[in-house]
Amino acid sequence: MKFEENRPIYLQIVAWICEKVLRGEWHEGERIPSVRELGALLQVNPNTVMRAYERLQAEQVIYNQRGIGYFVAQDAVQGVLGAQRAEFLESELPRLLDRMMLLSITPECLTESYKLYLENHSKHENTL
Amino acid sequence: MKFEENRPIYLQIVAWICEKVLRGEWHEGERIPSVRELGALLQVNPNTVMRAYERLQAEQVIYNQRGIGYFVAQDAVQGVLGAQRAEFLESELPRLLDRMMLLSITPECLTESYKLYLENHSKHENTL
Amino acid sequence: MKFEENRPIYLQIVAWICEKVLRGEWHEGERIPSVRELGALLQVNPNTVMRAYERLQAEQVIYNQRGIGYFVAQDAVQGVLGAQRAEFLESELPRLLDRMMLLSITPECLTESYKLYLENHSKHENTL
Amino acid sequence: MKFEENRPIYLQIVAWICEKVLRGEWHEGERIPSVRELGALLQVNPNTVMRAYERLQAEQVIYNQRGIGYFVAQDAVQGVLGAQRAEFLESELPRLLDRMMLLSITPECLTESYKLYLENHSKHENTL
DNA sequence: GTGGTCTAGACCACT
DNA sequence: GTGGTCTAGACCACC
Numbered sequence: 001m002k003f004e005e006n007r008p009i010y011l012q013i014v015a016w017i018c019e020k021v022l023r024g025e026w027h028e029g030e031r032i033p034s035v036r037e038l039g040a041l042l043q044v045n046p047n048t049v050m051r052a053y054e055r056l057q058a059e060q061v062i063y064n065q066r067g068i069g070y071f072v073a074q075d076a077v078q079g080v081l082g083a084q085r086a087e088f089l090e091s092e093l094p095r096l097l098d099r100m101m102l103l104s105i106t107p108e109c110l111t112e113s114y115k116l117y118l119e120n121h122s123k124h125e126n127t128l
Numbered sequence: 129m130k131f132e133e134n135r136p137i138y139l140q141i142v143a144w145i146c147e148k149v150l151r152g153e154w155h156e157g158e159r160i161p162s163v164r165e166l167g168a169l170l171q172v173n174p175n176t177v178m179r180a181y182e183r184l185q186a187e188q189v190i191y192n193q194r195g196i197g198y199f200v201a202q203d204a205v206q207g208v209l210g211a212q213r214a215e216f217l218e219s220e221l222p223r224l225l226d227r228m229m230l231l232s233i234t235p236e237c238l239t240e241s242y243k244l245y246l247e248n249h250s251k252h253e254n255t256l
Numbered sequence: 257m258k259f260e261e262n263r264p265i266y267l268q269i270v271a272w273i274c275e276k277v278l279r280g281e282w283h284e285g286e287r288i289p290s291v292r293e294l295g296a297l298l299q300v301n302p303n304t305v306m307r308a309y310e311r312l313q314a315e316q317v318i319y320n321q322r323g324i325g326y327f328v329a330q331d332a333v334q335g336v337l338g339a340q341r342a343e344f345l346e347s348e349l350p351r352l353l354d355r356m357m358l359l360s361i362t363p364e365c366l367t368e369s370y371k372l373y374l375e376n377h378s379k380h381e382n383t384l
Numbered sequence: 385m386k387f388e389e390n391r392p393i394y395l396q397i398v399a400w401i402c403e404k405v406l407r408g409e410w411h412e413g414e415r416i417p418s419v420r421e422l423g424a425l426l427q428v429n430p431n432t433v434m435r436a437y438e439r440l441q442a443e444q445v446i447y448n449q450r451g452i453g454y455f456v457a458q459d460a461v462q463g464v465l466g467a468q469r470a471e472f473l474e475s476e477l478p479r480l481l482d483r484m485m486l487l488s489i490t491p492e493c494l495t496e497s498y499k500l501y502l503e504n505h506s507k508h509e510n511t512l
Numbered sequence: 513g514t515g516g517t518c519t520a521g522a523c524c525a526c527t
Numbered sequence: 528g529t530g531g532t533c534t535a536g537a538c539c540a541c542c
Contacts, residue, residue: 067527117225353501451542
């Protein structure tokens with residue numbers, strides 16, 4: 001995994017894990033890497049991973065069994081999907097449409113791009 | 129003007145001024161408020177406004193006449209429009225499409241939201 | 257048995273066993289489950305049970321006969337009762353009173369809650 | 385301020401600040417000490433204070449103005465009081481009563497102690 | 513000046 | 528082994 005500049009690493013890890021869960025690469029109930037393992041894997045300080053895990057636990061995406069490790073929560077997929085869809089449709093999309101109107105980009109243009117995009121990506125499964 | 133959390137105030141001011149220019153509320157060649165005036169108006173430290181003006185000047189949206197004030201640049205509209213459209217199409221759009229697909233948002237759902245959005249905004253013209 | 261978050265499991269086991277003894281479900285002199293049995297029963301690592309037994313032995317609630325097992329000590333009930341009452345009255349109660357005052361909980365409110373509590377618990381004897 | 389063993393310092397700071405707010409020593413809207421100031425005052429690492437502030441912000445007891453500092457939130461008192469009273473009455477008190485019954489301490493004893501306590505503390509304002 | 517992030521390293525309790 | 532807390536110190540962006 002490669003990190004962007006300008007965005008806290010721990011938040012990028014949060015997003016990365018949410019994606020793993022959404023894509024079904026990490027299943028509900030499954031154990032996820034320990035703080036130290038993931039730290040080594042991502043070449044990041046374990047504390048930074050810890051911070052991401054804290055956040056994910058607060059959002060009920062993962063939970064903890066003391067002395068054993070962290071696990072994907074039971075309704076993680078549903079929870080993440082619901083929260084992020086709501087956030088997108090109610091908050092991001094309106095701002096996006098505002099911006100597009102200002103730039104004279106038609107919403108149809110967005111829809112078109114999206115359909116095209118979906119066609120291209122339905123064929124070959126993305127592996128990340 | 130109300131500021132968002134989590135985004136530097138000076139960048140929000142930059143965006144706000146770009147919007148003014150794009151909407152034609154501030155015309156090319158017209159003088160814009162002094163650093164102190166705008167600071168008072170937005171209830172913000174003048175230093176913060178200064179920082180926004182510096183940025184806008186670097187992007188050639190405004191220019192400075194020493195001892196007189198700041199003015200909207202001659203090709204401001206065209207410049208801003210070009211830059212932001214490019215930024216949007218090349219950098220934001222791809223990320224956006226990825227995200228929508230991950231969240232299983234259908235094109236239909238998208239146009240649906242779009243219509244809803246139009247209804248809400250056709251009534252009350254934005255005052256800003 | 258269901259474990260709380262945020263409190264060491266072995267301490268919860270200690271409390272659980274003390275309760276058994278106080279309620280007279282486990283009599284003085286009686287043999288209690290082996291470390292492995294209890295581990296299996298509570299779905300917990302035997303090491304964790306061991307730690308609880310060590311603690312209970314130090315507090316003279318149980319004792320060990322090598323090769324045979326653990327037994328409830330002779331004066332277990334009296335000992336536990338005395339220790340816990342002292343602990344409660346001297347250390348917990350003052351903190352509790354401070355807290356209730358800070359939260360502006362009236363004595364009336366307290367007795368009210370108490371009655372409610374009795375109603376709920378008179379019906380179904382606790383099975384544990 | 386003196387810290388207990390066995391409880392995370394940052395949580396003790398959280399509780400300490402909640403108390404300040406409840407007692408009205410820190411008013412709503414008022415600025416609270418900076419992370420570094422409080423760190424120096426409590427002889428604790430600023431990071432530890434930061435962690436407490438993060439938690440308090442998540443619970444909407446305080447909020448942040450970038451580059452300026454942290455402030456007590458508008459409905460802090462009401463929020464804290466509501467949350468803690470609910471927590472106490474619904475969750476702590478039942479556990480407490482269970483325990484007292486087991487130890488053969490009557491609930492009346494608690495009420496009596498409390499009334500006595502209230503009488504003693506209504507005279508001389510506590511200064512902390 | 514303010515908060516925010518990150519690192520490195522330590523120590524502890526728990527399983 | 529696991530997570531959790533804490534320290535010290537660095538660097539950065541923002542006001």
